[in-house]
Amino acid sequence: MxxxxxxxxxxxxxxxxxxxxxxxxxxxxxxxxxxxAPGWPPQTPxxxxxxxxxxxxxxxxxxxxxxxxxxxxxxxxxxxxxxxxxxxAPGAPAGGYGAQPFVTPPKKNKVPLIIAAIVVVLVVLGGGIYYVYDSFGSGDSSGSSSASEVVKGYLEALSNGNADMALSFSNDQPASKEFLSSDVLKKQIAEWPISDIRILNEDKTMESIGRADVHVAAKFGDKNSDATIHVKKDGGKWQLAHAAVKLDLSSLSSSENAARKTMTVFGKEISEESAIYVFPGFLDLGSTSPYVSVTNSKPLLLDAVEGYSASAYLQPKFALNDSGTKTITKLLDAAYGSCSSSRSLVPPGPCPVKISDRDLVDGTVTWSPPDMSAVKIGDLDEYRMEVRISGEVHYDVSGQGRNGGTKRGTLTSYVTGTTADVSGEQVKIKFN
Known part of the structure; x- marks a missing residue:
């Protein structure tokens, strides 16, 4: 064919x-x-x-x-x-191209898809693990899911004497933790137990920008306290702005107040410190002088941690304590009482009294025990660490007169300008 x-x-x-x-x-x-075919047009098959x-x-x-x-x-x-x-197939021009080979389409590389799937699985698993870890707690404040829970958890940590837990409720850690140990905290709550913790309100108006205000109340010992504490979101978690109070002591170190230079906090001298950090509550303030007591005129309660700065100035008030009063009284009794053992017009020290009546014969005088009921021990002078003493001391006195016979009378000694120096370990009475 x-x-x-x-x-x-x-x-x-x-x-x-x-x-x-x-x-x-x-x-x-x-x-x-x-x-x-000659004469015929090409045939169409x-x-x-x-x-x-x-x-x-x-x-x-x-x-x-x-x-x-x-x-x-x-x-x-x-x-x-x-x-x-x-x-x-015939019909192609001579020297034409042959049939094209059948090309098998390339297989798609599935490695990127596998890697992407693994990454998705890891992300999902990681999120689940984080959620479980965050929900059930990590040993600190990370499990707190609301601003109110942070504030309540912080106060509960304080009430339990757990200093580390209390500090974990804020990312802003204090420069010094000398007075932020659990030992110090337990001393605080032993004096002023923290109880009756109540969340009164939570203002979420600024929650969209990571801010919230929590109104909370609690009792520190027998003192009721309430404040609106600012809470912020840091790293997706609610945190207190500060978990400790910064006490500014700069005014104390620069002062000429002698009493302030003797001040101690929980038994430690702070005269060289510019600031210290403490938890709110009881402060054990004292003095290197055993005769002086120190109190803070404004106690550090919830309002001390409510702001974003959480700083305060220590406002100490110094006073002569019971030990100081008793010591001064004893020294005065001894000094004025020593006169009674003498028969002289001018008894030797420490008797601060003398008789100026020249009608009495020296060496024949009898002194009664002193009446000290009118003597008053004054307030502490903080700048001098001295206590002023004032009043009157009375004696019944008798002696032989120069003209014969016995003379009797009452001697009154006016106490003026007398002070007691309480700056050291021993009280020193200075008579005028």
Missing amino acids: TGWQGSGYNGPNPGGGAGRSSDEEETAIHQTTPPA PPLSQPPAGQPQTPAWGQPAAPQTGGWGQPPSAPGTAPMGWPG
Whole structure:
């Protein structure tokens, strides 16, 4: 069969094109151009049966093959190239391109997808672990989910004497923790137990910018206290602005007040300190002098930690204590009482009294015990660490007169300008 190119259709071959008989293939090999019929126009071959969908159609005899779009993943065939599935088909110009090979589409790299899936799983697991850790607590304040819980947890930590826990409710740690130990805190609550902790209100107006105000009340010993404490969000968690109170001592160290230079806090001298940090509550203020007591004129309660600064000035008040009063009284009794053991007009020290009546014979005088009921011990002079003493001391006195006989009378000694120095370990009485 030499008159028709590619006559007969055998269906798709394993390579994806239409099959043909061996005779046709041989003819296509030995005949490159068809013979023309003289005087007649070229004949149009009858239509071939349509190949299955997706297969290229057979071109007419002597006509160049039309460019065809290749299958999935295959570029279009070049002009003059046999369509896909028709290898070696006649009709292509001599020296034309052969059939295009079938190109297998590249497989997608699944490694990035696997890595992304692993990352998502780790993030989800990490979030779950963090949630569990945050919800059940990590041993500090991180489990607090609201501003009110932070304030209440802080006061409960103070009431339990747990200094480290109390400090964990704020990220702003103090410069010194000398007076912020659990030992010191337990001394505070032993004097003023913290009880009746109540959250009165929580203002969430500024919560969108990480701020909240919590109105809280509590008792420190027998003292009721309430304040509105500012709370802020730090790192997604509610925190107190400060967990300790900064006491400014700069005015004490620069003062000429002698009493302030002797002051102690929980038994430790602070004369060289510019500031100390303490928890709100009882403060054990004292003096290096055993005869002086120190109190803070304004106690440090909840209002000391309500602001964003949490600083305060120590306002100490010094006074002669009971020990000082008793010691001075004893020294005065001894001094004035020593006169009674003398028979002289001018008894030796420490007697501060003398008789100026020249009508009495010296050495014959009898002194009664002194009446000290009118003597008054004054307030402490903080700048001098002295106590002023005033009043009157009375004696019944008798003695031999120069003109004979016995003279009797009452001697009154006025106490003026007398002071007691209480700056040291021993009280020193200074008589005028």
